[in-house]
Amino acid sequence: MYEHDLLIIGAGLAGLRAAVEGVRNGLKTAVITKVHPVRSHSNAAQGGINAPLTDRGDEWEGHALDTIKGSDYLADQDAVEIMSREAGDAVLELERMGVIFSRGEDGRLGTRRFGGQKVARTYFVGAITGSAMLHVLYEQALKHGLQVYEEWFVTSLIKEEGAVRGVIALDIKTGELHAIRAKAVLMAAGGAGRVFEPSTNALICTGDGLSLAWRAGAPLMDMEMIQYHPTTLARTGILLSEAARGEGAYLLNSEGDRFMQKYAPDYMELASRDVVSRAEQTEINEGRGIEGNVLLDLRHLGRQFIEDRLGYLQEVAVEFMGIDLTEQPVPVRPGMHYIMGGIKTNADGETEVPGLFAAGECANVSVHGANRLGANSLLDTIVFGRRAAVKSVDYVKTIGESGSNSESYLEAEKKRLQALLDRKPGHRTAVIRNEMAVNMTEGIGVFRDQASMERALAKVHEMRKKYDEGIYVEDKGKVFNTDLVFALELDFMLDCAESVAVGALMRKESRGAHFRTDMQDRDDENWLKHTLSYKSEEGVRTDTLDVTITQWQPVKRVY
Amino acid sequence: MQTNLKVKRFNPGEPGAQPYFQEYSLDVHPDSTILDALIQVREEVDGTLAMRCSCRASICGSCGMRVNGRARLVCKTRVEAVAPNGEQLVIEPMGNQRVVKDLVVSLDTFFDQIKRVDPFLKPDSVPEQGEFIASNESMTNLLISMNCIMCGCCVSDCTVLEVDSNFIGPAALAKAWRFTEDPRDGQRDERLKKLNDEDGGIWDCTRCMQCVEVCPKDVAPMDRIMEMRDAAIKAGNRNTSGYHHTESFYNSVKKNGRLDETRLAIDSAGWTNIPRLLDLAPIGFKALLKGKMPPVMPHKAEDKQKIKDLYEKVEGEQK
Numbered sequence: 001m002y003e004h005d006l007l008i009i010g011a012g013l014a015g016l017r018a019a020v021e022g023v024r025n026g027l028k029t030a031v032i033t034k035v036h037p038v039r040s041h042s043n044a045a046q047g048g049i050n051a052p053l054t055d056r057g058d059e060w061e062g063h064a065l066d067t068i069k070g071s072d073y074l075a076d077q078d079a080v081e082i083m084s085r086e087a088g089d090a091v092l093e094l095e096r097m098g099v100i101f102s103r104g105e106d107g108r109l110g111t112r113r114f115g116g117q118k119v120a121r122t123y124f125v126g127a128i129t130g131s132a133m134l135h136v137l138y139e140q141a142l143k144h145g146l147q148v149y150e151e152w153f154v155t156s157l158i159k160e161e162g163a164v165r166g167v168i169a170l171d172i173k174t175g176e177l178h179a180i181r182a183k184a185v186l187m188a189a190g191g192a193g194r195v196f197e198p199s200t201n202a203l204i205c206t207g208d209g210l211s212l213a214w215r216a217g218a219p220l221m222d223m224e225m226i227q228y229h230p231t232t233l234a235r236t237g238i239l240l241s242e243a244a245r246g247e248g249a250y251l252l253n254s255e256g257d258r259f260m261q262k263y264a265p266d267y268m269e270l271a272s273r274d275v276v277s278r279a280e281q282t283e284i285n286e287g288r289g290i291e292g293n294v295l296l297d298l299r300h301l302g303r304q305f306i307e308d309r310l311g312y313l314q315e316v317a318v319e320f321m322g323i324d325l326t327e328q329p330v331p332v333r334p335g336m337h338y339i340m341g342g343i344k345t346n347a348d349g350e351t352e353v354p355g356l357f358a359a360g361e362c363a364n365v366s367v368h369g370a371n372r373l374g375a376n377s378l379l380d381t382i383v384f385g386r387r388a389a390v391k392s393v394d395y396v397k398t399i400g401e402s403g404s405n406s407e408s409y410l411e412a413e414k415k416r417l418q419a420l421l422d423r424k425p426g427h428r429t430a431v432i433r434n435e436m437a438v439n440m441t442e443g444i445g446v447f448r449d450q451a452s453m454e455r456a457l458a459k460v461h462e463m464r465k466k467y468d469e470g471i472y473v474e475d476k477g478k479v480f481n482t483d484l485v486f487a488l489e490l491d492f493m494l495d496c497a498e499s500v501a502v503g504a505l506m507r508k509e510s511r512g513a514h515f516r517t518d519m520q521d522r523d524d525e526n527w528l529k530h531t532l533s534y535k536s537e538e539g540v541r542t543d544t545l546d547v548t549i550t551q552w553q554p555v556k557r558v559y
Numbered sequence: 560m561q562t563n564l565k566v567k568r569f570n571p572g573e574p575g576a577q578p579y580f581q582e583y584s585l586d587v588h589p590d591s592t593i594l595d596a597l598i599q600v601r602e603e604v605d606g607t608l609a610m611r612c613s614c615r616a617s618i619c620g621s622c623g624m625r626v627n628g629r630a631r632l633v634c635k636t637r638v639e640a641v642a643p644n645g646e647q648l649v650i651e652p653m654g655n656q657r658v659v660k661d662l663v664v665s666l667d668t669f670f671d672q673i674k675r676v677d678p679f680l681k682p683d684s685v686p687e688q689g690e691f692i693a694s695n696e697s698m699t700n701l702l703i704s705m706n707c708i709m710c711g712c713c714v715s716d717c718t719v720l721e722v723d724s725n726f727i728g729p730a731a732l733a734k735a736w737r738f739t740e741d742p743r744d745g746q747r748d749e750r751l752k753k754l755n756d757e758d759g760g761i762w763d764c765t766r767c768m769q770c771v772e773v774c775p776k777d778v779a780p781m782d783r784i785m786e787m788r789d790a791a792i793k794a795g796n797r798n799t800s801g802y803h804h805t806e807s808f809y810n811s812v813k814k815n816g817r818l819d820e821t822r823l824a825i826d827s828a829g830w831t832n833i834p835r836l837l838d839l840a841p842i843g844f845k846a847l848l849k850g851k852m853p854p855v856m857p858h859k860a861e862d863k864q865k866i867k868d869l870y871e872k873v874e875g876e877q878k
């Protein structure tokens with residue numbers, strides 16, 4: 001039997017930052033992750049991390065307002081205030097742990113500009129910021145001798161008397177199922193990008209954490225808020241970071257015009273992501289695209305500059321498109337990138353279910369509201385990852401030893417997985433996944449309307465039925481059975497897809513990333529609200545919750 | 560386009576399992592990477608094929624495999640680049656690491672090596688607030704090694720690891736370099752000394768270049784190892800045969816304009832290291848029989864002075 005005070009699901013930035021805090025606070029902490037920690041998707045973050053460093057003249061209020069405006073006033077302002085105030089310390093602490101950041105002449109951290117902000121306050125390492133941060137947090141985990149269940153896949157949560165008290169997990173390497181007990185469980189399992197096709201997200205971003213929490217009774221909030229990033233590569237959907245535009249790259253249409261002039265004369269290419277993505281899609285729809293793309297032009301930045309500050313972007317463009325950024329513009333288009341929605345938490349990572357905390361991309365605090373600013377997600381992971389762990393310290397103290405029913409959970413789960421393996425030939429996971437994901441992008445894309453969203457939801461229901469009746473796991477073996485893991489992930493993804501479609505249909509207005517062509521205006525009177533969905537026996541139950549406003553009243557959003 | 564894959568399969572979960580090859584022939588998109596092709600196999604042809612992959616964009620480090628005998632990150636390798644005319648691609652798991660199943664190898668070897676180099680910053684003192692002050696150059700210099708995505712390709716193809724599993728290995732040594740070169744670290748000398756003295760440390764690399772060739776991120780681990788050798792010597796570590804070898808090489812060429820191989824062998828072992836010298840004796844004897852024994856009195860180069868001048872120039876520049 002495995003037992004811990006704090007069990008963290010996920011070894012990305014949120015999970016590892018929380019783990020370091022758990023250990024520091026003397027909690028018996030462990031992390032469980034379906035891939036080795038350094039393979040977590042946080043390593044893909046390229047551009048940087050925002051922080052208003054007040055010790056050098058920036059103001060936290062400026063960052064907070066940019067974040068709130070970026071969110072189209074859907075963010076909870078009390079949570080944003082906390083994030084903006086704690087940002088500076090959080091980033092500097094990472095530097096002191098060993099993260100390499102680019103610097104200025106004075107030997108202190110240097111910045112670049114990012115979208116939706118006029119002040120340059122994004123700290124970065126070339127175009128490998130996420131990887132540089134993740135590797136250092138992993139180093140810290142090694143230093144502290146943190147226990148990590150590597151390549152273990154959580155299949156469900158254990159609940160006792162209404163509280164989460166551990167997990168059931170599959171050791172992928174051996175194929176054995178185990179119960180791991182914990183006084184508190186922190187969900188830091190990342191995003192759900194694979195619910196859409198194409199997506200910038202890694203193949204492991206399958207929304208497991210969202211679904212696990214949902215099934216345990218926690219509500220998902222604002223799931224309709226899906227971020228489409230303005231610069232993703234055709235076909236593969238691989239990302240070219242906003243850092244390109246932050247450093248001065250242009251967006252051009254087929255006529256060679258910097259079309260952002262029309263849509264955001266003040267911020268141009270550095271308007272908020274939802275604004276730029278809509279502008280691109282409009283250009284494309286109105287016939288000024290190039291085979292469904294617009295062009296990202298970096299040529300004027302010069303070879304040396306590109307190689308020094310955007311090296312990984314050049315690598316990606318050359319490897320995946322055969323394009324040298326110093327010589328040719330690269331075709332890009334809006335692509336699914338991030339999910340603002342997630343498990344509803346307060347600013348201390350608490351969910352509505354006792355014993356269950358959440359942080360990182362799977363959580364919704366909410367600081368991103370209807371549109372996340374670039375470089376605010378890494379910040380979210382480290383600020384709220386830490387806070388959730390701190391809060392769990394108090395919670396763990398209140399939990400005594402209790403009767404364990406983990407064995408019955410384990411038996412039930414063994415039966416469920418065996419039944420999955422015993423099925424007669426039917427549909428491969430990939431077939432259902434692709435049909436669901438392509439359909440989600442079509443129905444709940446950059447632009448959406450009642451009919452498209454209804455089609456999406458109907459399709460999700462159809463795919464759920466197809467899954468329940470006919471999913472087929474071809475691999476019957478125990479050792480490293482990825483076929484089984486994919487089937488379990490698809491099960492989670494279908495939950496996520498459903499909650500996204502339900503949220504989208506609930507919101508009767510346009511706000512941030514949720515742009516309805518049939519209801520184009522923001523409706524503060526009725527919809528300064530979060531959408532909530534709960535999973536229940538009878539299906540999905542919905543609700544709404546007022547947004548918390550502190551000092552910034554909603555005004556019209558122009559860039 | 561048509562592509563033909565020959566994939567090494569192995570499932571230890573089956574009783575009496577032996578590795579075998581399985582062939583797949585499929586039609587892929589012209590821009591497909593080898594990873595795309597393998598995913599296509601898994602999704603459309605054979606769901607039992609096990610491999611690791613995640614980001615598809617050469618940053619997560621999951622998909623190191625051997626392609627036609629050489630370690631590669633398959634997401635970064637286009638089918639067209641290696642098999643433009645549908646030539647068969649032989650895909651095998653990476654080397655020097657235990658195979659778990661099919662193309663999946665155990666991560667233990669790799670990360671056990673990483674753990675040997677104390678892979679975290681050890682500053683003398685940490686600023687209470689703000690950041691460490693350091694020049695941009697000294698920081699961005701570290702990116703050479705920070706670019707490492709821990710894919711294991713270098714470990715797979717390292718020729719020393721093939722015969723000596725105790726070698727710390729290219730990736731872990733490149734990681735060590737990242738700390739010996741970090742101006743914020745306070746343990747540079749201790750680290751260098753340990754890497755110098757340790758069995759399997761910086762002197763065990765044979766400079767075969769494999770790690771430089773296969774690294775998808777231009778980390779060039781061998782170059783990092785050579786830099787640490789230099790640094791270790793400069794920091795006063797002169798107790799290794801590696802150091803004596805280098806020094807003898809250096810002096811011999813400086814003095815004679817040519818290499819005195821006999822002396823090099825004896826110097827490297829150490830004049831008083833009798834057991835090691837006895838070890839060398841049969842090699843010398845065999846070389847003698849085959850007419851390959853270097854002359855006892857070294858030859859001298861004709862234009863010795865030119866070589867001396869060169870030495871002086873370089874030594875002058877270094878000062």
Ligand SMILES: Cc1cc2nc3c(=O)[nH]c(=O)nc-3n(C[C@H](O)[C@H](O)[C@H](O)COP(=O)(O)OP(=O)(O)OC[C@H]3O[C@@H](n4cnc5c(N)ncnc54)[C@H](O)[C@@H]3O)c2cc1C
Nearest residue numbers: 010011012014034042045047048154190360361375377378
């Ligand atoms: C290409 C790209 C570039 C980006 N660039 C930036 C940027 O420049 N700046 C910025 O701020 N943000 C950026 N983002 C967003 C940001 O990287 C992510 O939102 C953030 O890193 C998420 O971190 P996380 O810790 O929440 O989750 P992740 O890093 O995704 O980690 C999730 C963890 O959960 C584990 N897990 C999941 N399911 C299970 C399960 N069932 N059982 C066990 N373990 C499980 C995984 O193994 C993994 O360890 C980018 C995103 C992408 C896709």
Ligand code: SF4
Nearest residue numbers: 717764765767768770
């Ligand atoms: S150069 Fe050294 S470290 Fe690199 S592969 Fe060869 S022996 Fe191994």
Ligand code: SF4
Nearest residue numbers: 707708710711713774
């Ligand atoms: S040094 Fe290069 S080959 Fe070796 S693990 Fe790092 S990235 Fe891979």
